[in-house]
Amino acid sequence: MTLLRVLLLLLVLSPFVARAGDDPIADLAGNYDDIRHAVDALSVSGNARAEPVIAALQNGALMVAADRSLWIREGDAMLDARSGAPGSPNGPLKPVRLNNAVRRAIEAAMGNLTLFSADPARRLKAAQALFAQPDPAALPTLDRALAKESVAGVRRLLQQAQAAAVLAGADAPIPDRLAAIVVLRARGDLAASNLLAALAGQPPEVAAAAAEGVAAIARAQKIWALAQGVFYGISLGSVLLLAASGLAITFGVMGVINMAHGEMVMLGAYTTFVVQQAVGAWLPGLAAAGVLIAIPLAFIVSGAVGIAIERLLISFLYGRPLETLLATWGLSLGLQQAVRSLFGASNRDVSTPGWMSGAAQWGGVTITFNRLYIIIFAAFVLAALMAVLRATPLGLQMRAVTQNRRMAAAMGIRTPWIDALTFGLGSGVAGMAGVALSQIDNVSPNLGQGYIIDSFMVVVFGGVGNLWGTLVSALTLGIVNKFLEPVAGAVLGKIFVLVLLILFIQRKPRGLFPLKGRAVEA
Amino acid sequence: MTTRDTLLYLDGVTVTFDGFRALNALSLVLEQGEMRAVIGPNGAGKTTMMDVITGRTRPDTGRVVFGRDTDLTRLDEPAIAALGIGRKFQKPTVFEPHTVWDNLLLALAGDRRPRFTLWARQSAEERTRIEAILATIRLADHARRRAGDLSHGQKQWLEIGMLLAQEPQLLLVDEPVAGMTDAETEQTAELLREINRSRSVVVVEHDMAFVRALGVRVTVLHEGAVLSEGSIDHVSADPRVVEVYLGR
Amino acid sequence: MSGRATMVCLVLVLGGAAVMAALNLATPAASALHVPAYAVSLAGKYLCYAMLAVAVDLVWGFAGILSLGHAAFFALGGYAMGMYLMRQIGTRGVYGNAVLPDFMVFLNWKSLPWYWYGFDHPAFAVAMVLLVPGVLALVFGWLAFRSRVGGVYLSIITQALTYALLLAFFRNDMGFGGNNGLTDFKDMFSIPLHLDSTRDGLLLATAVLLAAELLVARHVVTSRFGKVLIAVRDSESRTRFLGYRPESYKLFVFVLSAVMAGVGGALYVPQVGIINPGEFAPANSIEAVIWVAVGGRGTLVGAVLGAVLVNLGKTFFTATLPDLWLFALGALFILVTLLLPGGLLGLGRRRPRAAPVTQAPEPAE
Numbered sequence A: 001m002t003l004l005r006v007l008l009l010l011l012v013l014s015p016f017v018a019r020a021g022d023d024p025i026a027d028l029a030g031n032y033d034d035i036r037h038a039v040d041a042l043s044v045s046g047n048a049r050a051e052p053v054i055a056a057l058q059n060g061a062l063m064v065a066a067d068r069s070l071w072i073r074e075g076d077a078m079l080d081a082r083s084g085a086p087g088s089p090n091g092p093l094k095p096v097r098l099n100n101a102v103r104r105a106i107e108a109a110m111g112n113l114t115l116f117s118a119d120p121a122r123r124l125k126a127a128q129a130l131f132a133q134p135d136p137a138a139l140p141t142l143d144r145a146l147a148k149e150s151v152a153g154v155r156r157l158l159q160q161a162q163a164a165a166v167l168a169g170a171d172a173p174i175p176d177r178l179a180a181i182v183v184l185r186a187r188g189d190l191a192a193s194n195l196l197a198a199l200a201g202q203p204p205e206v207a208a209a210a211a212e213g214v215a216a217i218a219r220a221q222k223i224w225a226l227a228q229g230v231f232y233g234i235s236l237g238s239v240l241l242l243a244a245s246g247l248a249i250t251f252g253v254m255g256v257i258n259m260a261h262g263e264m265v266m267l268g269a270y271t272t273f274v275v276q277q278a279v280g281a282w283l284p285g286l287a288a289a290g291v292l293i294a295i296p297l298a299f300i301v302s303g304a305v306g307i308a309i310e311r312l313l314i315s316f317l318y319g320r321p322l323e324t325l326l327a328t329w330g331l332s333l334g335l336q337q338a339v340r341s342l343f344g345a346s347n348r349d350v351s352t353p354g355w356m357s358g359a360a361q362w363g364g365v366t367i368t369f370n371r372l373y374i375i376i377f378a379a380f381v382l383a384a385l386m387a388v389l390r391a392t393p394l395g396l397q398m399r400a401v402t403q404n405r406r407m408a409a410a411m412g413i414r415t416p417w418i419d420a421l422t423f424g425l426g427s428g429v430a431g432m433a434g435v436a437l438s439q440i441d442n443v444s445p446n447l448g449q450g451y452i453i454d455s456f457m458v459v460v461f462g463g464v465g466n467l468w469g470t471l472v473s474a475l476t477l478g479i480v481n482k483f484l485e486p487v488a489g490a491v492l493g494k495i496f497v498l499v500l501l502i503l504f505i506q507r508k509p510r511g512l513f514p515l516k517g518r519a520v521e522a
Numbered sequence B: 001m002t003t004r005d006t007l008l009y010l011d012g013v014t015v016t017f018d019g020f021r022a023l024n025a026l027s028l029v030l031e032q033g034e035m036r037a038v039i040g041p042n043g044a045g046k047t048t049m050m051d052v053i054t055g056r057t058r059p060d061t062g063r064v065v066f067g068r069d070t071d072l073t074r075l076d077e078p079a080i081a082a083l084g085i086g087r088k089f090q091k092p093t094v095f096e097p098h099t100v101w102d103n104l105l106l107a108l109a110g111d112r113r114p115r116f117t118l119w120a121r122q123s124a125e126e127r128t129r130i131e132a133i134l135a136t137i138r139l140a141d142h143a144r145r146r147a148g149d150l151s152h153g154q155k156q157w158l159e160i161g162m163l164l165a166q167e168p169q170l171l172l173v174d175e176p177v178a179g180m181t182d183a184e185t186e187q188t189a190e191l192l193r194e195i196n197r198s199r200s201v202v203v204v205e206h207d208m209a210f211v212r213a214l215g216v217r218v219t220v221l222h223e224g225a226v227l228s229e230g231s232i233d234h235v236s237a238d239p240r241v242v243e244v245y246l247g248r
Numbered sequence C: 001m002s003g004r005a006t007m008v009c010l011v012l013v014l015g016g017a018a019v020m021a022a023l024n025l026a027t028p029a030a031s032a033l034h035v036p037a038y039a040v041s042l043a044g045k046y047l048c049y050a051m052l053a054v055a056v057d058l059v060w061g062f063a064g065i066l067s068l069g070h071a072a073f074f075a076l077g078g079y080a081m082g083m084y085l086m087r088q089i090g091t092r093g094v095y096g097n098a099v100l101p102d103f104m105v106f107l108n109w110k111s112l113p114w115y116w117y118g119f120d121h122p123a124f125a126v127a128m129v130l131l132v133p134g135v136l137a138l139v140f141g142w143l144a145f146r147s148r149v150g151g152v153y154l155s156i157i158t159q160a161l162t163y164a165l166l167l168a169f170f171r172n173d174m175g176f177g178g179n180n181g182l183t184d185f186k187d188m189f190s191i192p193l194h195l196d197s198t199r200d201g202l203l204l205a206t207a208v209l210l211a212a213e214l215l216v217a218r219h220v221v222t223s224r225f226g227k228v229l230i231a232v233r234d235s236e237s238r239t240r241f242l243g244y245r246p247e248s249y250k251l252f253v254f255v256l257s258a259v260m261a262g263v264g265g266a267l268y269v270p271q272v273g274i275i276n277p278g279e280f281a282p283a284n285s286i287e288a289v290i291w292v293a294v295g296g297r298g299t300l301v302g303a304v305l306g307a308v309l310v311n312l313g314k315t316f317f318t319a320t321l322p323d324l325w326l327f328a329l330g331a332l333f334i335l336v337t338l339l340l341p342g343g344l345l346g347l348g349r350r351r352p353r354a355a356p357v358t359q360a361p362e363p364a365e
Ligand SMILES: Nc1ncnc2c1ncn2[C@@H]1O[C@H](COP(=O)(O)OP(=O)(O)O)[C@@H](O)[C@H]1O
Pocket: A516, A517, A518, A521, B017, B021, B022, B040, B041, B042, B043, B044, B045, B046, B047, B048, B049
């Protein structure tokens, strides 16, 4: 009953109060029409209180007192709508009511209002909202916003919103529409393409320009899709590179077939797991750096295991590659079972630190950070390996020993030592690869098994003993695989790559970049 | 000389390894029934020349003509061996797990195809030929021994015996007396002269006494090309040969 | 690989199988001498493995080809037999479809794929058991040996081959039952498989075929062909300069060995009652190599011995101490290569007939 009376009262009073928007805030106490007009007026008034007031209205927090003063309820406090200062209204308050027309007005107003916000991020959001719902009526506001806008990114979006709005209406002159089409075409995404596709019924020159724009966008999208594929391919390639670069040392440089190479990777992944547990338990402050701490530790763990393997097993089998293959395979079974007994057969959870999660958008390409970091890490590992081989005394001795063992020994190089260190280096690198793989793959005792065949294929395809070859081969295989996937499906794509590799090795048994010379022929 | 007498003709053969010229437009003519000694400093390209003749290495340019008009550069190793060119390696390579007898049996001229060897039985003729060769290479008492158990010199002879068993027209022998005693060296020279009665031979050797003992025409290789050619006395007197090879 | 060892082996295999079969049939279940049906099938399975092992030894021991994909040939032979057994089920499947095997009905397939045609005829199936592994080996070997891929490179690509097949057979779309493979067989050559007498017959057939395989392999390796093969194994390029074509020799034994492995697989399937893609796992092929190494590489008889002993060990361990089995197998690999290069048969010998020392990196010489 009271409600009805108030409404009636408002209706009766309204003609007196609603005097042509000179005080829009006051009008908010009026009838629905008043409110609607007041909202429209406020939104473009530049009044600093416009936004909080309209927001309060939207949330049902705008109250009107019996004396028609307006208040915003904020928790338990009451703020004067006009000043924002806390105060105490006299008498009971009633919320200002909304109908659908008002709600629409509010939404448009919020869009407009945030267009003039001091925060560029909010302006950007508002422009996005306007682009998503093009409205010719917003054109004047957009014009004003554009005139004031100084941030390039926001400006571009405003122009696009403007273009969308121009095309949404029926009465813009043709040159303006053509200009708008150019703007949308430059935006080049699916939304722009949809807007342009909707213009088919327009005058011929507009429709033609729009159709051309749609085609151009489709072409651009294809290129972006290609770029995305390349990114995925490089990402897979860098994983392969990481898994294979240790092998490029032990197999490529030393000629040792280490079938337990995958288990060195697996040990690196478990090291990451243990480090993460330890850091979480004792140094929670360093949790985000757990992965970084794990890198050197994984190198040390896998490297030490590698040195032990070389001394205790492989050194007895030099010159017997097939026996080495079998013995290290046996070793890999033992290592898997040992880890299974120690950590259980199920997957272990290695979490990804915050700074490694998330993604960035670059044009039409989504770049996930963990993949990006792995690419960078792989590049870093390869560069470090090359530096060690080329620029350190250890690297020099390694090359000497692998090229001519007897001569190296005669020159005073302790060849057994160098063998052990070289093998340790390759194994340590495999361990570091394990750290990276723990971020994208299941950490389980079988982790290494999944990579061993691929790693050998990468090394053989690239040409044994040639790190550059390993790089090229890993990237090629990664990219080819990723491009085959959409065509053939993941499994069939992989089968296809394997078959291609088998055929390739038969054509060029020494890989893409063969080493020449007698050493390889001996 | 006319083509009819020519057994082997290397014509401007060049081989490069990664830009390094192991053979540099090498040309060489060997006549039917001739024995030729090839000498030269280490790395002169002697072994590479044999690799080219036997099809192991393909030259970048040049031809290798055998007999009338067979271009060896188009053939692979087994095909060249089947034409009658035998080769003895610098390192003696015999089939170690097999007996001396079996080594010779495998080397005997005959059908090399699996469908033959799968069913082949040793014939009386094969037996007499093997026995004859065993006598020539002085290994008759060792016929049933594992080849891997032979001494170094015996392995060299066994390898020469295997060459004989192949009945080649042309034998290529790489450093046959390396690591042999003086007596063995002398016997080897004698053996080669004997072989030369029915076949052409190219011998690569460093041992000047041995080359002199052979008493044949000598070719001096240097940096992949012929530096000098002629009798041993002729080349020994050649000042260029003296400079690069014989004396400093 | 002396004649006497072969004779002893043949007598043990044939006699053992005959005695087991006879005891299974002729003694009552309660008797102490009774051999239960599962033991008969287990023995049959071991002999199938022995066939695979002899095939591996033929290429590895005598031609120096370390194939890490031989289980693929075994599995292909098995699948060929499995397809025949599937077709024999007829309308007795869960869905009662006379033409389509159950898994195809389940996948909503409307008709039999073309490559299943003919497998309802036993003769065709047997031909496929021989042909499929043989042709694959022929194509693969022709490519590999012609371009002189050898040593560990060959090992790696054989492993890649079986890995690719593993992935392929896991796909439902391939039409070989995907993950579950082929199973629920009812009869073979119209004889019910569940009967004890069928199992005895299969064991005897396996023993006879293993004996035949041994004799064929022995003929191959003791002939002049075999001498060339050993020469190729030890110094391939030398044989080439003697005028032999090592690739033809290798190709011949490789194909022969693949066919032998396929026959082993074909006998394996009815005895274990199932074939699935797991048989293609690279680990299986490598395990087969260790059987050979345990028994003695290059002895043929040793391969039989190794296959039976290692699998007895496996049965024992996986039943009693499953966690220890992989440790034991791993240790076996290491100990045999380090301490027992001649295998068990090499123990009594003056000089182990181990593989000669080859240079470490030997890319496709
Ligand atoms: N396969 C090869 N790769 C690279 N260099 C080679 C190869 N074969 C030979 N050479 C080089 O060619 C040159 C000639 O070698 P070689 O014919 O063995 O000399 P020789 O037998 O006269 O001592 C040497 O410098 C050697 O290093």
